[in-house]
């Protein structure tokens with residue numbers, strides 16, 4: 001199949017075939033990062049702008065590395081020192097970046113739907129690097145890519161997502177992506193951190209961490225997002241670690257070869273112990289490395305779609 005979307009806004013909208021196309025494109029790009037000269041000319045002459053309204057280490061750097069490996073020019077906009085501080089709207093900022101003849105905007109924003117709104121107003125490509133609680137598609141794609149590398153398949157795989165599901169765009173994108181590819185997804189957290197209706201997305205819910213880990217082949221551990229907890233509903237940090245933290249003791253009850261994932265940044269001693277984060281079951285840094293190939297794949301596909309017929313708007 002051919003990729004026809006000018007944007008990547010979320011995994012909810014994508015078909016199984018589209019997700020698989022991104023994964024196979026990423027596979028073909030992974031080897032480039034092992035070369036002595038880690039560069040191919042696929043996006044030579046294109047300009048990628050990273051527009052981040054929220055802090056980021058992994059996603060921003062990963063998009064920059066991915067774009068540079070494809071020979072694109074990259075511009076990073078720090079919103080705290082840009083005209084956003086003078087009241088410029090997201091749409092006006094986007095239109096100005098388009099007028100400056102950029103080809104792709106990678107946007108992270110604290111409002112759910114921000115990337116979709118931007119994409120509707122622009123002819124250039126928009127890639128969602130995380131919008132509020134909504135979606136973080138490239139994080140889920142790199143998680144799925146890592147699972148596929150480890151297990152050789154996604155269909156039938158038992159994946160548990162543990163932690164702050166309520167505030168997590170990573171959880172939402174993972175549930176959409178994994179269930180479309182046939183994985184069995186369980187989400188686990190204290191009741192106050194599970195959003196109502198999550199079962200409708202295809203995930204099973206449990207509040208019992210031992211049950212979530214018992215049959216799981218992989219556990220994706222999520223950060224407690226204290227900065228988004230307006231209602232101060234979170235349990236005490238130490239209490240959370242005692243009841244839900246991923247520790248050596250707890251993993252003794254899981255499958256010996258369970259793999260432990262985390263999108264980062266990690267809160268050591270809150271959702272995961274250092275022993276597990278740095279231990280033999282952990283693939284956390286492999287996820288980061290795989291993020292480059294996945295983002296190379298995404299940038300390549302959206303740029304190609306736009307070159308062919310301008311690319312389809314997502315909605």
Ligand code: CP
Pocket residue numbers: 055056057058059060130139263264265
């Ligand atoms: N996983 C992730 O989105 O990390 P950053 O916030 O550092 O980009």
